Amino acid sequence: MVKSILVKSLLTLSLACLLPLAHSEDTLSQGVEKLSPEIRKLLQKEMVAIETAMKEIVFYNASGNTEKISQVAKQIKESFILKQSLTSEQKHQLHTLLPSDFIQQDKQFHYYAGMLQHVAAKQKPELISFYYGKLFEACSSCHQAYAKHKFPNFNHSKIQEDHEH
Numbered sequence: 001m002v003k004s005i006l007v008k009s010l011l012t013l014s015l016a017c018l019l020p021l022a023h024s025e026d027t028l029s030q031g032v033e034k035l036s037p038e039i040r041k042l043l044q045k046e047m048v049a050i051e052t053a054m055k056e057i058v059f060y061n062a063s064g065n066t067e068k069i070s071q072v073a074k075q076i077k078e079s080f081i082l083k084q085s086l087t088s089e090q091k092h093q094l095h096t097l098l099p100s101d102f103i104q105q106d107k108q109f110h111y112y113a114g115m116l117q118h119v120a121a122k123q124k125p126e127l128i129s130f131y132y133g134k135l136f137e138a139c140s141s142c143h144q145a146y147a148k149h150k151f152p153n154f155n156h157s158k159i160q161e162d163h164e165h
């Protein structure tokens, strides 16, 4: 009895927290679409490079090549394209047009890539799995918030009622 009341109030509480979140995400996801076509092109190139890197890491892990994992993770950390090709004006645009939460998620993503680089260099298999998992989660987490236009499956997500195209 006590338990079910607790569960109920927890559910209500979490719903109350999620609803405004769902709402703000709808508006936030437009941030990316405001970027200039040049920056978006770079961002997309970067994403494709990251996707390839993630697949490579699966293979290097399966073949026990921790040195290669570390190298690839370092490339992700240092941003294949984005950081290296942006002018300072474009960097400014990125920081002013995108919500701070996006910047935060991006930072976190690169932090995990740095950790993966580090633990792979130290040859720690269980930590390699851990940080790979963190990168893996980061993809869908950021896409759900900012790339639904690209990945419409996230529109069917349980938390969100989204009536965008």
Ligand code: HEC
Pocket: 032, 040, 041, 043, 044, 045, 047, 048, 050, 051, 054, 102, 105, 106, 109, 135, 136, 138, 139, 140, 142, 143, 146, 147, 150
């Ligand atoms: C901090 C946010 C963020 C993270 C983390 C992130 N992405 Fe993305 N990704 C985006 C955004 C935003 C777009 C849409 C870009 C656009 O529409 O211009 C995108 C688009 C993509 C695309 C489509 C690119 C194209 O050709 O248009 C791929 C593939 C992709 N991401 C892969 C990944 C993978 C794999 C991961 C995780 C290992 C990941 N992304 C992590 C933000 C992120």
